[in-house]
Amino acid sequence: xxxxxxxxxxxxxxxxxxxxxxxxxxxxxxxxxxxxxxxxxxxxxxxxxxxxxxxxxxxxxxxxxxxxxxxxxxxxxxxxxxxxxxxxxxx
Amino acid sequence: xxxxxxxxxxxxxxxxxxxxxxxxxxxxxxxxxxxxxxxxxxxxxxxxxxxxxxxxxxxxxxxxxxxxxxxxxxxxxxxxxxxxxxxxxxxxxxxxxxxxxxxxxxxxxxxxxxxxxxxxxxxxxxxxxxxxxxxxxxxxxxxxxxxxxxxxxxxxx
Numbered sequence: 286x287x288x289x290x291x292x293x294x295x296x297x298x299x300x301x302x303x304x305x306x307x308x309x310x311x312x313x314x315x316x317x318x319x320x321x322x323x324x325x326x327x328x329x330x331x332x333x334x335x336x337x338x339x340x341x342x343x344x345x346x347x348x349x350x351x352x353x354x355x356x357x358x359x360x361x362x363x364x365x366x367x368x369x370x371x372x373x374x375x376x
Numbered sequence: 377x378x379x380x381x382x383x384x385x386x387x388x389x390x391x392x393x394x395x396x397x398x399x400x401x402x403x404x405x406x407x408x409x410x411x412x413x414x415x416x417x418x419x420x421x422x423x424x425x426x427x428x429x430x431x432x433x434x435x436x437x438x439x440x441x442x443x444x445x446x447x448x449x450x451x452x453x454x455x456x457x458x459x460x461x462x463x464x465x466x467x468x469x470x471x472x473x474x475x476x477x478x479x480x481x482x483x484x485x486x487x488x489x490x491x492x493x494x495x496x497x498x499x500x501x502x503x504x505x506x507x508x509x510x511x512x513x514x515x516x517x518x519x520x521x522x523x524x525x526x527x528x529x530x531x532x533x
Contacts, residue, residue: 308421311496312486314521316528317479357427361435364418365442367483371421 301374303356305349308369309340321366322348325359350375379523381530385472394463400454402516406485407447410492414484415440417491446480475531482520482527489517 307318315337322333326349339346349359356372363370377399378390391397410417419436422428457468470478493510495501498518506514 310487310490311498312483312490314524314528317524320528320533353426357430360422361438364435364439367414367418367443367480367487369418369421371423372427373424 300352302350303353303372304347304375305356305359305363306345306371306373307336307340307348307363308345308371309343310369313368315341318368321363321368325362325366379526382469386475386531387470387526389468389470391461391464391466391468393465397454397458397463399516399519400468403481403485403520404447404451404454406488406513406516406520407481408488410488412491413440414443414487417487443480443484446477447484449474449477450481470527470531472531475527479524479527479532482524486517486520486524489513 307322318337318340319330319333322328322336323330326333328336336346336348348363349356360370360372377392377396380388380390382388389400391400407414415436419431419439422431422435453470453474454468457466460466489495493513495510495514495517498514498521501514503511503514
């Protein structure tokens, strides 16, 4: 009777993080963008202002990075506040 | 039109004549003036293949309903206040709880104007080069911006 050899193989992959990106537009007031970032993410005013200035000066800013479900939630929230927002896999 | 802050943290907007009511009604007209609705303009920016389909099916209709509800609320507020004053001098009250809905309606109007006329940053616009139609839209956008600034600084924070 032949022996039976059983092999098991396990692999674990890290989930790919997603970026939430706010894009610049000429309509939304700078103070409003700061206000929304503070309200949604709980950022303090200093951090929210830095991100807002990135949006204003660089055209866009990654305002949050993390798991996909949360990224989708935050993107939906930011769009509900009428900010131009996208999400994409982090490089 | 004169605007004052109330003791309850809202705004009192005093209309001086019928033209002031027309300015407020312009918010609703401007918000609806873009061929593509705001929810679609925002939602269609999400193009990552893993999420784009869900966005179209679930998120865009949800955003659309939210934005429409804000406009309907503001429309009802204007209509009720205008009726109360028979379209002449009289107040319109914006409570603290209503602050964001008004901000949203004004933003929808300004985003639609921008989408149609592409003014860019207001400080870079030369009013002398605008047509009659675009000049009117630009002035309305400036009025809406001033009201938004008051809402943000005095009501929403």
